[in-house]
Amino acid sequence: MPKLIKNGRVVSDDWQIVTLAEGETPDNASVPAGHVLVPLVVWQTRREELAGRADAGELGVWLGSSEGPEALADDAARFAVIGIDFPKFTDGRGYSTATLLRTRYGYSGELRAIGEVLRDQFNYLTRSGFDALQPRAGRYSDEQLEAATASLADFTVPYQASATHPQPLFRRVARSTPPQVKS
Known part of the structure; x- marks a missing residue:
């Protein structure tokens, strides 16, 4: 069974990614059980047919x-799971898609980065909402994969705002009021 990193841990994955084979159309694509x-x-093409499976978490x-x-x-x-494909490591559009799903559309289920997902990107992917x-x-x-989970904590306290930390660091840190100078 394939493995993936989920919530910072390597786990077995029982989800299968369906792709359209050459000559296959959305109307006749095989959607296996499970x-x-x-x-x-x-x-979009078969929404009515597949809605029950989506609602059941399958x-x-x-x-x-x-x-x-x-x-x-x-x-x-x-959907229990929404995947976002990274066709090559230099294509960063998936980061924006993830952030929008979490912040603008309120998606709270599993958000999965699939494809050319590299260890160097793991921390940034999780900060975007994956x-x-x-x-x-x-x-x-x-x-x-086990060793790569360490890269999820490359930065212990991020400065910038993100999907996981909506406020930048200077807004999250409580500061004491400086003492008043008497004249």
Whole structure:
């Protein structure tokens, strides 16, 4: 069973990511039984057919890098898992999508980074709102994933505001009032 980092721990993953094979359309794409993440276009095309599985927590959706969170605005809460694909490590649009899902759309379920997810990015991904990190299959061994969890704590107290810390550090730190100078 594949592994991923979820809430700072390496765990087994029983979710399958469905992709459209060559020649397959959203109408005829195979959606297997069990826990599956389907592409947004499959959800949009077959919403009525798949809604029961989503409501039962068996079906999630994943967004491509060019698909914005507004496409899920009305449905986000029905999904136990929303995945955001990083097709290459230099494509940072998924960070914005995650932050918007958490802050603007109030998504509180599992938000999963999938694809070209690299160890150097783990801390930044979690600060953007991701709680599950799923690097491409074969990218890391189980031992490397375990070691990579340390990078989640690279910065113990972030200065900037983020999805996980809405206020910047200077707003979070209580400061005493300086003593008044008497004249």
